[in-house]
Amino acid sequence: MKQRTYLICIALVAIGLILALGFGLTTANMIVPVVAVIAGIAILTLCRRSVTEVTEDELSTILHGKAALSALEVTIIVAAIGFAVLMTFSFTGGTGSTLHTYDNGSIRVSYAVLSAPPDWKPLYENSYLIPDAANLTGDDLLAFDEMFAEGHRIRDTTRAFGAALGAVTVLLTALYGAFLWYYNRKYGA
Numbered sequence: 001m002k003q004r005t006y007l008i009c010i011a012l013v014a015i016g017l018i019l020a021l022g023f024g025l026t027t028a029n030m031i032v033p034v035v036a037v038i039a040g041i042a043i044l045t046l047c048r049r050s051v052t053e054v055t056e057d058e059l060s061t062i063l064h065g066k067a068a069l070s071a072l073e074v075t076i077i078v079a080a081i082g083f084a085v086l087m088t089f090s091f092t093g094g095t096g097s098t099l100h101t102y103d104n105g106s107i108r109v110s111y112a113v114l115s116a117p118p119d120w121k122p123l124y125e126n127s128y129l130i131p132d133a134a135n136l137t138g139d140d141l142l143a144f145d146e147m148f149a150e151g152h153r154i155r156d157t158t159r160a161f162g163a164a165l166g167a168v169t170v171l172l173t174a175l176y177g178a179f180l181w182y183y184n185r186k187y188g189a
Contacts, residue, residue: 001050009047013040072176079169086162090155092116093123107133109144113151124151 001009020036023029093116100108110127114120128143130136 001047001052003051003053006047006051010044013043016040072172076169076172076176079165079172083162083166083169086158086165089116090159090162093155094120095151105133106131109147111147111151113154124154126150 017033017036017040021033024031024033024036094114096112096114098110100110102108107130108127109130110125112122112126113124115123126147128140128147130140
């Protein structure tokens, strides 16, 4: 196989992966993209082995290694900064709830999620009026649940994304260390 044919093979596999991911997302079936990724890796490995032209020399190998290392370093730094910022946001600020009673026996329950100081601005505000506090209904309880759940979701998304960035940072750093150790032992450096 020539180098040009190999590049066409890469493009076809990439298109197949995009289609498989799109199909998996629209049908809520993540098995399809996983199988497609495994099949794509296998196809690219077979195609790479059948390339007969010289594709690399020592200089291109060194340049690829330096580019990969620089990309890894930048990714780790950006992910670590993202982790710190998102975690700081998700654990600072505050929440507050209030009860206000009226003369007719009704109660207004309010809930707010506030940004970090010094500018305490509401990120989320909602309230619910209980017309008859002595006779709570299922709708009243459902409204409370929705009000508090929506408020908690404000920080849950950033906390989850920040945790994912932290996990990626640790994983990439650990993989880099493991591969560095492996190649140092293999080549005696």
